Amino acid sequence: MRRAASSPLSSAVRRGKFHSSSPSSKEIEVFIDGKAVQVEEGSAIIQAAEKAGVTIPRFCYHERLGVAGNCRMCLVEIEKNPKMAASCAMPVAPGMRVITESAKIKQAREGVMEFLLANHPLDCPICDQGGECDLQDQSMRYGADRGRFGEAKRAVEDKDIGPLVKTTMTRCIQCTRCVRFINEVAGTGELGTTGRGNDMQIGTYVARPLASELSGNIIDLCPVGALTAKPSAFAARPWELTSTESVDVMDALGSAIRVDSRGAEVIRIVPRTNDLVNEEWLGDKARFAYDGLKRQRLTVPLVRVGGRLEPASWADALQLVGRRLRATPPADVAAVAGDLADAESLVALKDLINAAGSERLGVDSPIGDGLPADVRAGYTFGATLAGVEDADAVLLVATNPRREAPVLNARLRKPYLAGSAVFGVVGDAADLTFDYDHVGSSLGAVDALRTGDSAFARALRAAKRPLVIVGAGAAEQRGGGAVLAAVARLAAAVPALLTPEWNGLCVLQNAAGRTAALDIGYSGGSADASSAQFVYLLGADRAAANLSPSAFVVFQGHHGDAGALAADVVLPGLAYTEKSATFVNTEGRVQRTRQAVAAPGAARPDWQIIRALSDSAGLPLAYDDVAALRARMADVCPALVNPDVLEPTSAEVARLGVAQMAKNGGRDAGGALSLSSVIADYYMSDPISRASRTMAKASAMAKGISGQQCSPSIEMSSSSS
Template sequence: MPKLTIDGVEIEVAPGTSVLQACEQLGIEVPRFCYHERLSVPANCRMCLVEVERMPKPAASCALPVGEGMVVRTNTPNVHKARKGVMEFLLINHPLDCPICDQGGECDLQDQAVSYGYDRSRFEENKRTVSEKYMGPLIKTYMTRCIQCTRCIRFVDEIAGVAALGGLARGEHLEITPALEAGVNSELSGNLVDVCPVGALTSRPYAFNARPWELRKTESVDVMDAVGSNIRIDSRGGEVLRVLPRLNEDVNEEWISDKTRYAIDGLKRQRLDRPYVRGADGKLKPATWAEAFAAIRTRLANVPGNRIAGIAGDLVDVESTVALKDLLTALGSANLDCRQDGASFDTSARAGYVFNSTIAGIENADAVLLIGTNPRWEASLVNARLRKTYLTGKLKKVAVIGQNVDLTFPTEWLGNSGSVLADLISGAHPFAEVLKGAKNPLIILGAAALRRGDGPAVQAAARALAETVGAVRDDWNGFNVLHLAAGRVGALDAGFLPGSGGRDLSGILAGTQSGEIEAVYLLGADEIDASKFGNAFVIYQGHHGDRGAHRADVILPGAAYTEKNATYVNTEGRVQQARLATFPLGEAREDWKIIRALSGELGQALPYDTLTQVRQRMVQVNPVFATLDRVVPAAWAAFGAEGNVADAHFTSPIENFYMTDPISRASQTMAECTEAFLKPAIAAAAAE
C-alpha cells in the first residue's frame, strides 16, 4: 500500500486511491464540482487542483492516483490562486441570480465562491444564455446556470441506466440536453436534483416553496415500497414540503426513487381528518370519536368473535398491527391476514419470506435469477444495486422467469412459465449450470410468484433450487423474497396471520359473501375490491379516503407515515423507525392509540398506554423487534408446500409505478408522471 504525505501528514492508502480521496481520509476538504463519489471521474471542472512535488503545475486531485512517496500540498498560495482562476472562469457566464435561485442556501457553487470568488468580474462581454430544456414534470431546468460538470449525464448513464441526457456542441456552446426533448423517463430521475452542484436542475414541485433554513428536518424511513429507504423529511408548520435521501450504505446508499421523493403532495389531498359513520340513508356523515366508537360497540355487541375479521394493509406500522392483533384476539377472532393482495406462502420460517442476502449483499453475487419480479418498478433501489454490481463486472449473468422487461442491464429471458422452475431444479435447463458454477448465486422471488394459487409450491420450488445450486451455505444465503409493501414483513413478524381455525384473506372474503363473517376491520387496507365484502359491517382505519374508506360503515382517521413515531421492517428484515415530522390532521390520531382507545370501549382494554409499552409488547411478540437498523440472519429451515408448479404466467402486480398506494394515488405529481411517461409508452406498445 502506497504511502504519501499530504500537508505534512503521512498517510497509507489502498492502491488506486485518488489524491482527493486520500485528502478526505485525513479530513482535508478539497473543493470540487464534477467529482462525485459514486460516478466516474471526468476531471473537467479543475476545481480540485493541488500541488504535487516534482510536478510542473497544479494537478486535478480527483483523477490523480496516489503514488509511493508522493508529497501533496492543498493549501499553498499557488493552489489558492489556481482555484480562484478556475472559479473566475466558471462565473464568467453564470447569471447573478442567487437571491431568486431556488438552490440558494444549498448551492455548491455559492459555497465555494465565498472562499475562491473575486468581488468583481473582469469579463465585459455579454453573458451567454441557454434555453430551458424539458425534462418532465419532476425537474425544472435553468440551463444558463449550468457549469457543464456532466454529473447529470453520468448519473443517468451509470446509475439510472437510461440514455436520456447528453451534450451538444463544444466549448462555450456546449449544452446539456435531454434526447429529443422527451424528458428523463427513469424511476430515479429526482436524484438529478441532488447531484447537480448548481441551480441548473431543481425540483419542479418544490420550486420556490421554501428556503432551506425555514424547514424543520426529521430523519425517517420511506414506506412507498419495501426497501425502507432512509429519508429526511423537510417540513414547515404542518406541511411536508420535500423528502430527501439520507445516507445508508446498506439500504439505499444516497438515492431514493421518484415516488419516495415526489408523492408527498398526496399527503394533503383526500385526507381523512375526522371520524365518519354511515347513517340510515346509506351516506357517511361526520361524527365525533365517541359516536364512532359507540356505533362500533353497538354493532359488535352480539357478534361472536369467530365472525369478526381483521385485514392489515400495505402501509401499516408494527405498533398498530400488534395492537389490532391483540384486540381481535381478545374478542375471540383468529381471522387475521396482512396479505391483502391475496399472496399465499408459508410463513413458518422467517428465511422463507425475507431478503436473506441483504440488499448490500447483492454486490457479492455473480449470477442472479429473478422469478416473477420486476425490480425496476417494485424496488427501484434494488434494481439500481443489481445494475451497479453488473457494471463492476462481478455479476456475469442475470436471468428472468416472468415478464420480459427492460431492467437497465442485460438479462436472459428464460420464459414466463412455471415449468421453467422444474427444469432448473432437475438440471434440464442450461441456466442451472450457470447457477451451480457461480460462487454466490442469488435467487429473487417476487410478489407475482407468491400471488398465484400455487404460491406455496412456487416457494418450495425456489427453496429446492437454492439448495440444489448451492445458494444456501453457512457463509451465504442467496434465497430472497422481494416484497412490495412496507408493512408486510413487520406484520408477518408480528404474526398478523390466521390463527388456529382462522381464515385467511380468501376465507374472510368468502365469509363476508356467505354471511359467516359479519364484521371486518380494515387497518389501512385499500387494495381490495369493495364489492367483495358483501353485507358485512366494515370498520376502516386509515389516513386517505381511498377504496377502503368508500366501503366503510365507520371511518376512524389515522396518521400517515410522516405523522407518527412508528416501526417498519423492510424486505430484508431490517427493523427501522420512522419519526414524527408533522402532527396528524384535524382529529386524526396515531393508529395504535385509536385501537387502544377502542379496546376500552369494547371492554377489552389493552395493557399498554404509551409508545414505550407498545414496543415492549412488540418484543414479547417477536424478539426481532428489539434489534434496530441491523439485519438478524434468519435460521434456514424447510418451508413451502410440495406440489406441482402450474404453467401459468408470472404477472407483475404493478401496472403503474407511480400509483401503488393511497398516498401516491392522491398525488397530483404522480398523476402528471403517469400522463407524461406511462401513457405514451402504452400507446407506443399498442401501435406496435
C-alpha cells in the same frame, strides 16, 4: 435482453478505477500537506485527502460516480511534478507528497471560479438552490472579489424533461454529474452532452422526458441551480424549513429520508445516506408523492347512515364499532393489515382480535396462498440489500425490481457494470436497465434451470454466490404457492445458494408494512376475510373488493381510498410523516419514522385508536403508552424493539424457510397463474401516491413514453421453458 451500449462515461466505473474496495487491496503511505495517511492502492488523491481530513473543493467529482475530471476545481500540487494535477483523476503512488494549499493553487482556484462565473446568471435571489448551492459556497471561499469578463453572458434554452425536474440550463456548469448518474446508476441513458466549447449543452438527445424512476436524484447531484425540484419550485427557502430524519414507506426498502416541513405542511423529501440500504439515492415516488399527504385525507370519524358516510364524534364511532364487535361470533371476526400499517398498530390490532376470540389475521392481498409466515427466512431478503453487489448469478422470479424497488435495481446494476454477474428473468420481459437472459414466462422455466443446459442455467448452478429474488406478489394470488415450491426445488439443486457464508434466497416485499405483519403473526394471505361478518381493515384497500355484502366493515387509515368507500365506519389515522412508528424493511431491518408534522383534523395515532376501541368493546388492552406497547412488541417479536439492527440468518434457519416454501406448493392455480410484477404502475401503487397530483402527471408521462415506443428495444434469448 440486449440494451444499447453504455455511455463512455461509464468506463471508469466498469474498470473499477480509483474505487477498489477488495479486502486484498494493498495499502500504501502518502503524505497530504505533510500528514502521513494509509490509503488503498489505486485510490485517487481526493480520496486520500478526505481520509486525512483535508477538504479539496470539487464540482464534477462524486464518490459514487465515474471520474470525469473536467471542472479542474480540485487542482493540487505534487512534489517534483512541474504541473498541478486534478486530484480526482490522479491515483496515489507510494510516498507521494501532495500539497493542497499554496499561493499557486489559490490562484488556480480563483481562475477556475472566474471562468465558471463568467456565464453564470445572477439568479441567486430567485434560485431554489440558494442557501444550498455549492457554487455559492465555493465562490465565497475560493473565488476572487471581482471578475474581468465584460462580455454578454451565454444563454441556453431550458429543456422539458418531465413533471419532476425543473431545468434552468443557463446556470449549468457542465459538471456532467447528471449525465453520469443517468448513464451509470439509473441506466436509462437519456442525458448526454451535445456541442463543443461555448456551444456545449446538456440535455436529452431528442426532446422527451426522463423515463427513470430515479430521476430526482440529479437534483441532489447538481452543484448549481440548473436542476431543481419542479413540484416545490419557489415554495420555500432552506432556512425556513424544519428537518426531521425519517424512513420512507413508499416501498419495502425503508430508504433513509429527511422530511423538510414548514408548519403543518411537508415541503420536500430528500434522501439521507445509508450505505446498507439506499446509499444516498431515493426513488421518485418516495421523493415527490408528498403532495398526496394533504389530499383525500380522512380527518374526522365517519359512520354510514342511509348509504352515506356522515361525520360522527369519536365516542359515537367507537361505541358503534365496539357493540358490533361484541355482537359478532368470534369465528366471523377478521382483520386485514394494509401495506402501510406500522408495527405498533399491528400488535394492538392482533391483541384486540385475539381478545375477541378470533385468529383470522391476514394481509392485504387478493385471495391467494400467501407467503409462509412460520420462518422469517421464508419471507425476507436473505442476502441483504448491500449483499446483492457480491452476487455472481442473479435470477429474478415474478418480479420487476425497477418498479417494485428502483434503488435496489440500481444496486443490481453494479455487478452488471463490473461484469461480475449474469442475470436471468422468469416472468415478463421488461427493460430492467441491465442485460439478462429471458429464461421464460411460465413456472416450468424455474424447474428447467435445475437440469437445463442453457448458458444461464449452467452459470447459476456453477456460481459461487448465486442469488434468487422472488417477488412477494407471486404468492399473493390463487396458486401462488406453486411459485415458492418451484423456487424451493431450485434451491435444492443449487447448493451454493444456502451456505454458512451466503444466503442467496431473497423474497422482495412490495409493501412497507408486510414484513412486520408476518413477524407479528398475521398470515401471509388474506385470512379469507371474504366470509367474515365483522372485518377490520387497517389501511387495507385491495381486500375491500372481496368482502361479503352483509359484513360490517371498519376502515382505519389516513386516505379515503377503496377501503374507506366500502366501510360502515371510518376511523382517521395518521400517515408516516405524522407519527413516530416502527417499520420492518424487506431484509428484516427494524426502522422508525419520526413525526415531522402535526396530525390533520381529528385524526389520531393508529395504535391509540385501537386501544380506545378495546375499551368500547369491553376488551381493554394492557398498555396505555408507547413504552408499554413496545414492551408488548418485544414479547411478540423481540426483533421489533432493536432499531437499525439486522439479525443474521443461519444456513439451517434459511433451509427451514425453504422447507416452508416447499409446503405451499401443489395447489391448483386454475391455469391463471401469473408471473408478472404486482405493480403495474410505479407512480400509483399506494393510497398516498394515488392522491398525488405530481404522481398522476408522472404516471401519464410514463404511459405516454411507453406508447411512443412502437417496437421494444429487446431481443429474446433462445433459451425458454
